[in-house]
Amino acid sequence: MQVNENKEFQPLIVAFCCNWCSYAGADLAGTNRLNYPDNIKIIRVPCSCRVNPMFILRAFQRGADGVILCGCHPGDCHYTSGNYFTRRRMTLLFSMLDFLGIERDRTRVEWVSAAEGAKFAATMNEFTEAVKKLGPNRRLEDLRCRKQ
Amino acid sequence: MQRIGVFVCHCGTNIAATVDVKAVAEALGHEPGVIVSQDYQYMCSESGQNLVKNAIKEHNLTGVVVCSCSPRMHENTFRKAAASAGLNPYLVEIANIREQCSWIHKDIASATEKAIILGKAAVAKVHLNAPLTAGESPVVKRALVIGGGIAGIQTALDIAEAGFDVDIVEKQPTIGGKMAQIDKTFPTLDCAACILTPKMVEASQNEHITIHSYSEVSDVKGFVGNFTVTIKKKARFVDETKCTGCGLCTEKCPMNKVPNEFNMGFDNRSAVYIPFAQAVPKVATIDPNYCMMLKTGKCGVCSKVCSVGAIDYKQEDKLIEQKYGAIVVATGFNPINLDKYDEFAYNQCPDVVTSLELERLMNAAGPNGGTLLRPSDKTHPHKIVFVQCVGSRCDDSKGKPYCSKICCMYTAKHAMLIREKYPDTEVYVFYIDVRTPGKNFDEFYRRAVEQYNVHYIKGMVGKVTPRSDGKIDVQASDLLANEQLHIDADMVVLAAAIEPDKTARPLATMLTTQMDTNDFFTEAHPKLRPVESATAGIFLSGACQGPKDIPETVAQASAAAAKAIGLLVKNSITCNPCVAHSDELMCNGCSSCEKVCPYGAITYIDKEFKMPDRTVAIRRVASVNPAVCQGCGACTVACPSGAMDLNGFSNSQIIAEVDAICK
Amino acid sequence: MLKISLDKLDKLFEAVSASKALYVPTDREDGGAEYRKYESGMKLSSALNTVRSAKDFFFPQTENLVDFKMDGKSIEVIDVREEAEDFVIFGVRACDARSFTILDKVFLAEPVDSYYKNRREHGTVVTMACTRPAETCFCGTFGIDAASPEGDAACYSDGENLFIEAHNEKGQKFIDSVSSLLEEGDTSKLEETRSKTREILKKLPLADLTTDSFGGDKLNEYFNSDKWGVLSESCLGCGTCTFVCPTCQCYDIKDFNTGHGIKRFRCWDSCMYSDFTKMAHGNPRLTQLERFRQRFMHKLVYFPANNNGEFGCVGCGRCLSKCPISMNIVKVMKALEVK
């Protein structure tokens, strides 16, 4: 969590992006100079299916306020089926987090193709706003990791 | 102790205008393990690369982080530079501070702060990078084509043309497939046999091509470049090497009332038979279901009449094992079974036929010598109704959800041919839509309507009822005129949907390729890799991948051949080193990883282990073939014990990045 | 003896908790009991004992030992030790009270565990005599009288009044701090209750269990016993017995990287775990049989060998009711004992 001059809550958001579609989509957003908040920090993975639920929990533990997972659109996965597995895994994981009372808007899966720079930027803008509304992650953080 | 070098690129002003690159280099210089941190105008330039190379040598670096543009842009550049300076290329990480930072942010302070975080994440990751070496795997210079229809023949010819040995496995006694049964082809109306049979002969005579007819693939092992395939050559009870194809046995065989499948059962053949005059190989086959000698041991006529002594009643199925570098699947299609379509009276009335049956009825080599006669009473039909989409575009479980693609065109062809030859015959076509995209296709269809006056009626046939007077009552609706019609037809032709051959699914399992719910093989990418399967070294040709007409099939067959040739010309293939690997001590053999691997890269082996309690146990553990694995990482998450990990994107590396970002 | 009416107990609690932290056993919704910090309105549990033992107060499941602050390449060591504040644990049973004596032998012997000592010195243990022991109780086996618990001060109930007496200075201080609520009472009914309790204790199914066959000199007798195989065959290797045990005192020390520093903490460990005392060369006890044997040999042989014959068990019976497969020290003793 960062607090800037006007004290508006600045969430920390980790974005996992698959190398072939979403990471390229993020690059395209950059190439087209489409702004999105610096709250977003991207981690490149070969495929969205590489993202283990424990990475997501780890991010929350360490102080992330939101985690977004981006992959190729269903049917377009570079590895043909990776994102279909991602979809099932994340549906169940997010449902479980919701079940435990963790705010459901802190997690999201979005399909962004390499051509969708604008969608990438728009998604990140939207997601950042949604997480801002929730305020800092308190329900799934590790107090030992909180910055003093 | 790690010795990491950080190199921050200005990219002219692309980065430097919004990111304080000096501050980034300064901050990253304080990170644990970082011993040198520099910035430079253009890191990707010759002199920028030299900066990196010199630093590697001078400081004996164990890892390099370049803060620059997207790794999709220059990761390779810097990896090569590192390699040339003697550092393993996989010890280089890129922090993307241009596309994902300087270009999207305006505020210098916050952009710099973000660039530092991204740099820290890359440093954290590179701490855990391991040197990786791309493995090599030799390529067997021989291809296997499964299926000997036009797709398989074309693929085999093209591969052979490039100088590689290629084997065709065909389950029927002859190659030729469906196209051999077809009368004329659209949109040119040339005779199918005239264009197909020369190719069949060419295939049989090509020194690079071996045809295994009356054979099936029974097992596939191995991986790209190195498949081991077991082919079952079914006993045909005729020595292929001796038989001259004279046909005397087929004439003398007393068991001559066997339904002739080549003519869709409209006439008979003998128990020893050659499917058709131009069959390749032109060798007789004894049908064990009908041969008296094989069934009762009494007869032996064919053996007596064969002058070359080719008949061998004791012949048995033979398994041959062969190694291949590439496999092309060309298993083709079949019309669906119409038993469930009672409304069209297909099983009750002999004059209700499928389009493929009509092909034989009209074929000069067919049961009626090319004269179109009703199967029931051998009279000329004067009114013929064609029903489109029988089982295609169906939303119920009876049919198929997809469009069979070829029916509109062949029906136009049939209609035109009939109107041409028998102008006194009225032809009705009931359709949902007429779909004719393709070169000269729409023109062809319009000719049928405009020149040949075929009655195209938009609407579905509701019921077909054979009447006692031999006519067939066709009850239908005309959607455009919004009225109910009754047509007293002499013949009804059903455009049955087509489906993949039944042998395709077990084959897909053997090949570890993917199939869709309709049993069509799934291509590696629907747009960009349409003739490759997701499994490396397996290519797709023809209708096994989806409904196709002949020109499309041939185009795809050649494309598949080109892809196979592209593989076969290599002496070895370099494997992507960022592949999964399993920690055998942790693997519990549950098979989860195997189930999610799209490439069939994971197999299980029983291996002996010294257990922690000093006992020795045989355990089932996963083994990843690095030549086949593409590195998606699906298995790493499916594995509950975390035994499976991915080189280059390991659990600990990704966690280190997460930690660094959230610090 | 001084007494307070049982229906004025909350007044006593209020008074104690006004000046320091007071922990009392309370009932949970799920049927178990646990120590909670006293707040107004809290009811004393009617359960015989808490699910977790009272050892947590002096030897918590996890505790921070030292912090390392990291900034770039520099590391700073931060001592996190602070003087503990005074607290009172009320309602400790005789078995758990004895467990503190056992833990003291481990943690207060040289080298003294300053973290433990700190809390031990600041904690006052007020025990409570049992009146309704359960079938799983066998404290008597270890010479503990459930009707006369140890502790800094002890309480006894006769159903109407709570009698309280000090065993030492700390206990006396506790009594003094609430003396205004106490009055001298007649103990005749109490004696009746206590003798009734002692009668019940004699009738318990495990009343005849003795330690006669065990002790510091029995190493050779039992170490290679062929009984261990059968006893341990169904052990799941979980840590339930060790974690509910009031005397198990093993711990592991680990570093946790917070991202901006390291927290070195210790946490309970279990000898039932496969990675227990794992060292660079590997693990000293490779099979569950060895690990299982370790736990019981420690309580029945090794501990008395090093502590003047004192056994490492107090007969609280927690492992008897909590072990997922119902294997426990009583079954082990009965299997091994020489009759």
Add this chain to the structure above:
Amino acid sequence: MQEAMINKAKQLLADGIVDRVIGWKRGEFVYDITPAIFETAEELEKDFVYDDFTAANVSKYLVKESKKEGKILAFLKPCDTYSFNQLIKEHRVVRENVYIVGIPGGPKLDAEKIKEKGITGILSVKNENYTLKIETVYGEETMPFYEAVLDKCASCKSKKHMIYDELLGEEGDVLDSNRFDMVEKLENMTAQERYDFWREQLSKCIRCNACRNVCPACTCEKCVFDNPDSGIENKAPADSFEENMFHIIRAFHVAGRCTDCGECSRVCPQNIPLHLLNRKFIKDINTFYGEYQAGEDTTSRAPLNEYKQSDCEANIVHERGAE
């Protein structure tokens, strides 16, 4: 039933069909029954027990036992057969080395439930027409049988054996259980209420690992929580986050594999309703991907190891119900 089982086991041992028997051994009290292996008729006669307190699922022991020499006889209750099937599917047991006799299952009794009523000093428990007559050192007590039934039995999903070589007693049916009621109740709460509920429950966790170690689906050679290289190793919950994480990951790792045998909640010394987490996954899988019962067969793909192109998107979670 106990008599019939002992006779069956003795006969199979005598006929040389099996070499060992896994069953349950009598305890010190009426309820503390331990899974055990018997090798002789005498041992069976002496200690073999099968009664209202014999609840432990022995299928997980077969992972080890089936890899030993010779054949073992296992008496499996209907719920245990699901676990065993799942183990076959995951190649964790050697089927040929196990002779399965299907036996009728519960409802089994929970000693804790009796003690919760304040009944203590238990000497014997007898079921007389579904009233428990409990003899204690403090006198005789009674309570209705059904109030002492284990939670896992109270929401029994099936009385039918999914796999066996032989059956003793009558075969039952798959039941229409109410096992998702509590999950549904929680789903209908607000996020804050759910959070409070789980915080209260999970904060009780002492990380004894009983839930994991008893679980027939948790048969990893090395658990991620015991592996210092996994990134999530932890031995004790030093922070509430770790309590949450352990239970989320534990449930996630068995999602689609958990047969809902209920052992995790049965053995939890702190009475945490862990089965609710597993049932949440089961319920979601049923809703999102179609009814699936792990352990029903040995060949079907686990829901997380397959997909459909038409699967719902993850944001279905955001669209459902009240926040």
